[in-house]
């Protein structure tokens with residue numbers, strides 16, 4: 096009867112040894128490779144630091160004008176540009192300028208990193224059933240595993256700082272981009288692809304001339320998702336040493352500073368809304384040819 | 392006769408998980424229906440043999456599901472056969488390496504699709520230039536050559552529009568221009584005009600015949616529409632359930648349908664427009680009555696006869712030499728619907 100009352104678990108000693116074994120071997124691993132991995136990410140760190148300094152040190156009106164220009168290029172909408180400028184003025188007025196710039200820097204770098212890995216990975220997945228079968232469960236894990244759990248090995252490997260923060264953000268933010276790139280390419284009209292075949296296009300010409308351009312709206316939706324998710328990850332990333340708007344939020348939680356938390360939280364929301372609107376407007380413009388409203 | 396350009400020999404196509412296996416049953420004569428029910432394989436094509444003549448419009452006709460698209464896609468090997476041969480100008484298409492095949496598709500055979508299959512992200516002129524872009528032809532030359540064909544199909548002024556901004560008829564003109572721009576000798580047209588409404592379809596047929604009289608390409612044209620087949624075909628092949636049931640000139644098909652299925656098919660055709668004088672004239676060498684060209688349709692010959700109030704005319708070839716005679720009663724007899732359908736009428 097004992098068997099049914101208590102679960103036949105591993106005995107304590109064995110379990111302890113197992114966990115210890117895993118911990119120590121990972122520690123061993125990080126001791127011997129941690130430095131190499133850190134060196135590998137060195138250029139990324141430099142870039143991130145450079146961008147952050149640039150944004151913080153540049154005179155604020157210049158930054159705002161730069162952001163306004165980017166918003167215009169993306170959306171071609173004066174309303175959106177005006178909204179963006181006002182939002183940044185308000186953020187600055189409430190004393191969050193520096194933190195916002197730091198967040199902006201890490202979001203930009205994280206997005207670039209996600210794009211440069213996520214899109215090729217998505218393309219690879221679309222071209223091979225086997226790769227798709229292998230990668231899909233990995234993406235599922237990346238999306239469902241609590242972020243705190245993978246923070247542990249990342250921190251063990253790289254310590255506390257910007258790079259581990261960046262990696263944590265990317266692990267969280269890259270899956271939708273990979274998925275949507277894969278989906279976008281797979282959804283390209285079979286008949287159009289057949290036409291490309293009939294005219295003798297090779298694989299490269301089909302990929303760059305037909306599949307990617309036609310998948311662009313989906314790929315772009317993926318980029319949009321990635322930006323949104325990296326913003327959402329900012330607070331958690333600040334736990335392991337990423338500066339920016341997340342840090343004050345964290346402080347507010349532990350000290351029960353309602354106003355501080357609210358202000359910084361709202362700043363994150365505002366950034367998210369701006370990014371979202373601008374990138375969606377840009378995505379829509381990419382599809383202009385589908386609606387028959389001509390663009391040149 | 393003209394030379395054979397495309398030779399299709401003993402071609403079989405079976406769709407399913409194990410076509411080689413299913414070939415056994417098909418060779419033993421299992422029907423398409425039974426193959427599907429008992430072995431869950433689809434018989435696409437069975438023992439197809441066609442010689443397609445150079446510089447002619449060869450029409451392949453059949454109802455939906457008869458295997459037309461499957462057949463035409465074997466010519467440029469968009470579909471691999473289960474068994475058989477496709478030989479073009481003496482070259483075995485099935486033996487080509489991937490690179491040879493690409494070369495063949497770039498230079499020798501181009502295609503027009505039923506649902507247009509234009510590139511939605513490329514403008515009209517970029518669509519027309521697609522084949523040249525693939526061949527890495529310099530942009531300027533590609534643009535000039537595509538412009539020429541855009542003008543020829545009557546799309547001047549729409550170069551910078553996108554496909555979504557054009558009507559169906561215009562989109563298919565783009566499809567045609569895209570196929571013509573590569574100057575391929577073979578033009579494969581899979582129900583190219585079927586998606587268009589009747590008036591525009593007639594327009595497009597005219598454009599095609601017009602172009603053909605000057606370009607002399609080898610055209611394989613697929614349709615499910617008998618009138619279209621008779622109008623533009625030099626040669627017609629009729630498919631049913633993946634098998635050829637008759638091959639011949641339009642006159643052959645109308646005058647001598649090989650079975651009831653085809654007879655039923657053609658009973659509503661306007662025969663006076665399809666039949667040419669030469670197919671019903673009787674040989675003669677002396678002249679009596681007005682001269683009638685041997686290659687004009689009966690409709691026209693009859694109106695010429697009646698305008699001269701003659702009961703018979705002498706048929707002449709293109710040089711004006713008398714080759715036969717046509718009398719009114721034979722002509723009218725030929726235009727009458729075939730026996731079977733007049734019987735049908737009596738029952739109603």
Ligand SMILES: Nc1ncnc2c1ncn2[C@@H]1O[C@H](COP(=O)(O)OP(=O)(O)OP(=O)(O)O)[C@@H](O)[C@H]1O
Nearest residue numbers: 406433434435454455456457458459460461462615
């Ligand atoms: N990829 C495929 N897999 C399985 N069966 C197929 C496939 N392609 C075609 N078939 C079958 O082969 C037969 C011939 O199809 P095909 O598309 O060649 O017909 P079609 O004459 O072009 O018809 P339509 O006029 O509708 O275009 C049909 O029974 C179809 O179901």
Ligand SMILES: [Mg+2]
Nearest residue numbers: 459460461582
């Ligand atoms: Mg078809």
